[in-house]
Amino acid sequence: MNAYRLKPLRYPWPPVLYGTALLLALVAAQFSPLPVGSGHPWMFRMGGLLLFIAAALLDIWAMKTLFEHQTPFTNTGCARHLVKTGPYRLTRNPIYLGYTLATIGLGLMMGNGWLLLAALMAAIGIRFAVIRCEEQHLLAxxxxxxEYYCRRTRRWI
Structure with a gap:
């Protein structure tokens, strides 16, 4: 296969991975609760809410930046431009970072430790199942x- 014709992913895996992780965490909490922290639950709820809002704003900013550069924000579309502005100055994967932070925020708001574990597992799945393929596509x-962008911008944070 010609490396210059390397295609992006054929299926939108990130929403599926995070959605599955979220669902499994909610089901696991029904059978075996895993509480988050002790003490004042309102502090965890407020922190989780703030984290969730920050994650949503990060996702919106990242998608807006891609839209402004006429580049699809789904991983099934072919990248038209290498976007290095907006949140892409700080991280190569701001949308996935936003998904992960939103899942952690939900876990804190709901007091569900399974969601914290789900966020970690989904991020690992995204790293190996999605980001690796996306990076090969962008390199090709x-x-x-x-390559220069990768040297100066971290993958996550």
Missing amino acids: RFGIDY
């Missing part, structure tokens, strides 16, 4: 420019 598409 943008070459040395993408």
Whole structure:
């Protein structure tokens, strides 16, 4: 296969992985609760809410930035431009970071430790099942420019 014709993923895995992790965590909590912290639950709820809002804003900012560069924000579309502005200056995967932080925020708000574990497991799944393929696609598409971007911008945070 010609590396310059390397295609992105054919299926939108990130929502499926995070959705499955979320569902499994909620089911696990019904059978075996895993509480978060002790003391004042309102502090965890407030912290979780703030984290969830920050994650949602990060996702919106990242999607808006991709839209402004006429680049699809689903991982099944072919990248048209190498976006290095907005949240992409800080992290190569702000949308996935937002999904992970939102899941952690939900876990804190609901006092569900399974959601914290689900966030970790989903992030690991995204790293190996999705990001690896996306990085190969972007490297084939943008070459040395993408390599330089990777050297100066972290994958997550």
